[in-house]
Amino acid sequence: MSNLVRTYVNRKALNYLIVLVAGCLLFSQSSMAKQDVYFGTGSKLGDGIYHSVFNDNTGRLSSPKKVASVTAPGFLAKHPSLEVLYAVAKINKQPVVVAYLINADASLSLLNSSQIGDGVGAHIAVHPSGKFLLTAQYGGGSVAVFPLDEGGAVQKRSQLFEHQGGANVVPKRQQSPHPHWVGFSPDAKYALVPDLGMDSIVIYRVSNDYSHLEQHSRADTIPGGGPRHMRFSTNGDYIYLLNEFALSVSTFRYEADKGLATLVHVTPALDEKTKQQEAFNSASEIVVHPSGKFVYSANRGHDSVSVFSSDEQRGTLALQEVEHIRGSFPRNINLDHTGKWLFAAGQHSNTVSVFSVDQSRGLLQYQTRNTVNLPEPICILFN
Numbered sequence: 001m002s003n004l005v006r007t008y009v010n011r012k013a014l015n016y017l018i019v020l021v022a023g024c025l026l027f028s029q030s031s032m033a034k035q036d037v038y039f040g041t042g043s044k045l046g047d048g049i050y051h052s053v054f055n056d057n058t059g060r061l062s063s064p065k066k067v068a069s070v071t072a073p074g075f076l077a078k079h080p081s082l083e084v085l086y087a088v089a090k091i092n093k094q095p096v097v098v099a100y101l102i103n104a105d106a107s108l109s110l111l112n113s114s115q116i117g118d119g120v121g122a123h124i125a126v127h128p129s130g131k132f133l134l135t136a137q138y139g140g141g142s143v144a145v146f147p148l149d150e151g152g153a154v155q156k157r158s159q160l161f162e163h164q165g166g167a168n169v170v171p172k173r174q175q176s177p178h179p180h181w182v183g184f185s186p187d188a189k190y191a192l193v194p195d196l197g198m199d200s201i202v203i204y205r206v207s208n209d210y211s212h213l214e215q216h217s218r219a220d221t222i223p224g225g226g227p228r229h230m231r232f233s234t235n236g237d238y239i240y241l242l243n244e245f246a247l248s249v250s251t252f253r254y255e256a257d258k259g260l261a262t263l264v265h266v267t268p269a270l271d272e273k274t275k276q277q278e279a280f281n282s283a284s285e286i287v288v289h290p291s292g293k294f295v296y297s298a299n300r301g302h303d304s305v306s307v308f309s310s311d312e313q314r315g316t317l318a319l320q321e322v323e324h325i326r327g328s329f330p331r332n333i334n335l336d337h338t339g340k341w342l343f344a345a346g347q348h349s350n351t352v353s354v355f356s357v358d359q360s361r362g363l364l365q366y367q368t369r370n371t372v373n374l375p376e377p378i379c380i381l382f383n
Contacts, residue, residue: 234288325353352377
């Protein structure tokens with residue numbers, strides 16, 4: 001083969017390789033831009049679990065489609081290593097934990113269910129080990145433990161912890177315990193349960209073999225605060241507890257080696273004048289930006305999201321802005337995997353609105369044409 005021919009062939013092969021690599025990169029970027037989003041729905045209009053595809057390059061959501069027909073699948077959780085989704089819901093009018101296999105096309109197939117046995121579940125979380133999950137029963141005043149088998153199926157309830165006592169500060173809401181959220185410490189050694197009726201976070205120790213929980217400690221928030229949901233700072237040193245009644249965030253210093261939390265700061269989500277202007281104001285959800293620099297909480301009644309800057313070295317928050325959700329009654333908010341977008345679920349407006357997140361300041365910008373509709377959304381879960 002002559003040098004001229006050999007050079008031509010080599011250049012042709014190089015050009016082909018460049019095109020192939022470029023095509024692969026474009027395909028990879030396109031694939032990475034798509035995120036599966038599941039929505040839990042409420043007990044009045046909600047008729048199942050819905051799914052959308054989110055493009056994190058454009059901020060666009062596809063039109064939600066129902067992928068599971070079940071009554072009131074309020075809150076959802078994902079198995080840490082298996083393609084299994086869990087929901088607290090009702091089947092034949094009985095409160096249950098229900099498990100679904102997530103198929104390759106993002107549709108759901110029923111795996112199994114297990115009865116809670118102490119009222120409707122208000123929240124659900126899967127332990128990082130994948131060995132068990134927890135549910136919080138607001139009405140029952142309890143926390144339930146459900147083992148999971150190797151395939152992710154829910155087993156019969158193994159433990160039930162009934163909280164005791166009430167703060168008796170807010171009439172009709174704090175005469176008895178009301179667990180409202182369940183989750184785990186960053187090292188997975190403790191389970192934490194904010195209790196709205198007790199004005200406390202109840203902390204349980206997880207056994208070394210992940211087979212059971214043991215009562216451990218308690219951390220009190222402000223009187224009449226009404227603890228609802230909570231998140232850890234990204235460095236694990238602090239807990240941000242959302243007070244439903246007070247519309248504020250209580251910051252606790254967390255001692256991981258002891259499983260203890262101490263209240264150090266309280267930061268209002270709305271000023272007092274604003275809170276008095278609405279007939280009903282109630283904080284609903286709190287999330288922490290992946291960078292750790294920003295914290296967001298949702299305000300029902302005022303129909304807004306409060307944006308805080310966060311100093312994780314001191315555990316302090318500073319309110320930066322309050323952004324309207326362009327919907328009604330934001331029961332839930334969540335950030336996508338990139339941290340570039342925030343979603344707000346308007347329970348009463350049957351909407352999910354999308355906001356871009358300024359990565360330097362954390363501020364929100366409403367995406368005018370990116371809102372989607374579905375019946376009574378109250379939970380947003382990214383897969």
